Amino acid sequence: MATLLVKNIGLLQTPTGNYSHKGAEQGENLKLKDAAIFIEDGIIKEITADGAIPAGGEDADMIVDAEGKLVTPGLxxxxxxxxxxxxxxHEIPMKIKGATYLDILKAGGGILDTVRKTRAASFEELYGKTEGFLDEMLGMGVTTCEAKSGYGLDLETEVKMLEVLKKLNEDHPVDVVTTFMGAHAIPEDYKTMENGADKFIELLCEEMLPYVKEHGLADYADIFCEEGVFDAPQSQKYLEKAKELGFKLRIHADEIEPMGGSVLAGEISAVSAEHLIAIDQAGLESMAKAGVTAMCLPATSFNLGVSFAPARKMIEMGIPVATASDFNPGSCPSLNLQFVMNLACLRYKLLPEEILTAVTINPACALGMGDKVGTLEVGKQGDLVIWDAPDMDFLCYRFGSNLALQTIKKGMLV
Ligand SMILES: [Zn+2]
Structure with missing residues (x-):
């Protein structure tokens, strides 16, 4: 039996419970001073406060002194x-000189450039590169993440991506939850076809979704509902088919234009809707009614120089808010979730307690992991971060540095 004691925690701060937090509850965190956590075989056994030490703690296989710092759940x-x-x-200088998304696409860039390179990459190449990203995330305090396919747009490459992710979930300390997103863009050969988008949706529904489900490669399905990609009726067709097959649903909605994606998210009971920069009142009401988690991606807004999702309003309307990196090679080439927390504070105007909920229990629930991770409570995985900070205010205030001193995953120092 492997045991770990983390003692001398100046402030232990965590949301509590196994469910998505909305409204006022988004800002409710448990705060324990002078705390300690005892972890046995990866599971939290006891948490104490006010200088008390858990039973058996002093005999633990390993004792970590947090030196009075802040400890939170793993992000x-x-x-x-x-x-x-x-x-x-190479698109950066083009963008600086004023090239539009369309100019870049015409020059052979954009998402279809990534599709070509992903199709050409071997399993081993993708594995090694993604493993590096997971290491980087772990070093910055992230212990669980979601990862989508969607740069293959053909069955072979989509399956390759999902198999790499599945293998990494087994091999790497970070828990990786996979989402099938074959509906990320319209492939080049379908773009030139008449009704190409409809025909591609047909292929996704009849061939790819059933294959991915049958082989257990993803639990979630996602689609990019946006002007010039897939419209709301096409998204609905795809998501209904996915639901029928047993997938849980996500939708990239209202990033640039309110196209009905967030309304659909509520109607079809998606687990989460993503981006939501341009969400309208109807979308907000639909999501609030159905309890859909708003997955807000402020680093993408920052990188694109566009406006920010109305996260403050979402909390006021009782929508559970999560904030994530959207790490991708185009609109957000950063996986720094600490920077996302800074932006959630400065641009969304969320409070530090609300932000902690948005990077722990709310996304954990949106990944179907709320009973295992996302809070520090007895019975949950021993996933936590010791921060070079005295409190959450400090974490939201310092930006640009990596303040994660030590990440612990399932009771192991990583
Ligand atoms: Zn995305």
């Missing part, structure tokens, strides 16, 4: 596109 990144071939840094 959960609920939205990434972290597996992809190549990079797109």
């Amino acid at each position: 959960v990144d609920g939205h990434t596109h972290m597996i992809f071939g190549g990079y797109r840094q």
Whole structure:
């Protein structure tokens, strides 16, 4: 039996419970001073406060002194596109000189450039590269993440991506929850076809979704509902088919234009809706009614220089808010969830307690992991971070540095 004691925690701060927190509860955290946590075989056995030490704690196989610092649950990144071939840094000078998204696409860039490079990459190449990203995340305090396919747009490559992610979930300390997102863009050959988007949706529904389900490669299905990609009726068709097959649902909605994606998210009982920069009142009401988690991605807004999702309003309307990195090679080439927390504070105007909920229990629930991770409570996984900070205010205030001193995953120092 492997045991670990983390003692001398100046402040232990965590949301509590196994469910998504909305409204006032989004800002409710348990705060324990002078705390200690005892972990046995990866599971939290006891948490004490006010200088008390858990029973058996002093005999633990390993004792870590937190030296009076802040400890929170391990962070959960609920939205990434972290597996992809190549990079797109060559687009930066083009963008600076004023090239539009369409100019870049015409020059052979954009998402279809990543699709070509991902199709060309081997299993081993994708595995090694994504493993590096997971290491980087872990070093920055992220212990659980979501990862989507969607740079293959054909069955072979989508399956390759999901198999890499599945293998990494087994091999790497970070828990990786996979989402099938074959409906990320319209492939080049379908773009030139008449009704190409409809025909591609047909292929996704009849071939790819059933294959992915049958082979247990993903529990979630996601689609990009946006002007020039898939419209609301196409998204509905795809998500209904996914639901029928037993997938849980996500939808990239209202990033640029309110296209009905967030309304659909509520109607179809999606687990989460993503982006939501341009969400309208009807979308907000639909999501609030159905309890859909708003997966807000402020680093993407920052990187694109566009406006920010109305996260403050969402909390006021009783929508559970999560904030994630959206790490991808185009619109957000950063996996730094600490920077996302800074932006959630400065641009969304969320309070530090609300932000902690948005990067722990709320995304954990949106990944179906709320009973295992996302809070520090007896019976949950021993996933936690010791921060080079005295409190959450400090974590939201310092930006640009990595303040994670020590990440612990299932009771192991990683
Ligand atoms: Zn995304």
